[in-house]
Amino acid sequence: MEKKIGNIVADEIYAKIKRQISSQSLDPSSVKLAVVQVGNDQASNIYIKFKRRACEKLGFGFSLFKLEDKCTTEEVLKIIDSINTDKNITGCIVQLPVPLHVDKYKILNAVNPLKDVDCFHIDNISRLYFGYESSRFIPATVFGIYYLMKHCNVETKGKTCVIIGKSNIVGKPLQMLLSDELDMACTTIHCDKYTENLFELTRLADIIIIAAGVHHLINSPDVIKENATIIDVGIHRVKVGDKFRVQGDVNYEALKDKCKLITPVPGGVGPVTVAGLMHNLMTANKLQSNQ
Ligand code: NAD
Numbered sequence: 001m002e003k004k005i006g007n008i009v010a011d012e013i014y015a016k017i018k019r020q021i022s023s024q025s026l027d028p029s030s031v032k033l034a035v036v037q038v039g040n041d042q043a044s045n046i047y048i049k050f051k052r053r054a055c056e057k058l059g060f061g062f063s064l065f066k067l068e069d070k071c072t073t074e075e076v077l078k079i080i081d082s083i084n085t086d087k088n089i090t091g092c093i094v095q096l097p098v099p100l101h102v103d104k105y106k107i108l109n110a111v112n113p114l115k116d117v118d119c120f121h122i123d124n125i126s127r128l129y130f131g132y133e134s135s136r137f138i139p140a141t142v143f144g145i146y147y148l149m150k151h152c153n154v155e156t157k158g159k160t161c162v163i164i165g166k167s168n169i170v171g172k173p174l175q176m177l178l179s180d181e182l183d184m185a186c187t188t189i190h191c192d193k194y195t196e197n198l199f200e201l202t203r204l205a206d207i208i209i210i211a212a213g214v215h216h217l218i219n220s221p222d223v224i225k226e227n228a229t230i231i232d233v234g235i236h237r238v239k240v241g242d243k244f245r246v247q248g249d250v251n252y253e254a255l256k257d258k259c260k261l262i263t264p265v266p267g268g269v270g271p272v273t274v275a276g277l278m279h280n281l282m283t284a285n286k287l288q289s290n291q
Pocket of ligand 1: 141164165166167168169170171191192193194195198211212213214217233234235236269270273274
């Protein structure tokens with residue numbers, strides 16, 4: 001079976017990390033990711049498994065701190081504090097979602113900014129305002145998309161890019177990066193669930209990046225321009241016939257012939273996101289060794 005674009009680009013990111021490990025004579029087992037999980041969300045269990053596998057692939061260490069659903073914000077903060085001061089842990093992520101009674105922003109901002117490989121800490125995300133070069137970390141999904149677009153030579157300067165979705169983790173940081181006049185220089189149109197006439201806007205787009213979390217929101221080739229580039233961030237487990245399949249926010253089969261580039265689900269943004277996290281772990285290691 002032909003390798004999918006997300007897997008090809010992810011392999012390139014892994015190869016680059018391996019070259020860095022070798023050129024720095026680094027013992028990869030000295031680089032370690034800690035994941036804090038509150039509760040037992042099934043999708044989170046799958047994402048954590050992918051992160052563990054990526055660490056194993058590169059020889060990095062991995063620790064899961066799994067807390068009960070009913071634990072308090074203070075209990076989570078205690079674990080994060082112990083990770084922050086543990087010299088053997090390089091990067092720390094809090095797997096989202098956390099239960100509603102846990103103060104999400106308090107715990108995300110408690111992670112040591114130099115270990116914040118998800119780039120959720122206010123000190124890190126605010127640096128993105130000044131562009132890629134000024135950033136400490138880039139949120140993993142956004143890094144993966146950025147890298148994939150560079151790899152595929154997607155023309156961006158002056159091009160119209162419609163971003164669908166305004167989450168703190170994907171849509172908002174993507175908009176900052178793509179609109180940066182000193183870098184990608186796209187003309188961005190940023191849409192959310194209140195956007196009127198969404199498909200009139202998608203018809204104008206040279207590039208569509210969709211992170212809406214709505215299965216097959218873009219379902220017909222009539223709503224896109226000829227030769228558009230589409231990056232699909234959505235992940236949905238849906239029943240097709242009597243089987244479960246993973247699909248995106250875009251109907252890939254219906255649109256693929258009209259696109260210059262379209263990322264599949266699975267095999268698109270998912271693998272580059274995990275590779276982006278590993279890239280951030282290497283960055284965290286460098287930042288801490290420079291201290
Ligand atoms: P979210 O779920 O927090 O927010 C969704 C955003 O989409 C909101 O801004 C909302 O207003 C907008 N939206 C919803 N319906 C819309 C509509 N009909 N028209 C226009 N805008 C609409 O966003 P998220 O956390 O970025 O997640 C989005 C999707 O991406 C989910 O399916 C999630 O599972 C997936 N995701 C995948 C990866 C990956 O690694 N591939 C990473 C993060 C998120």
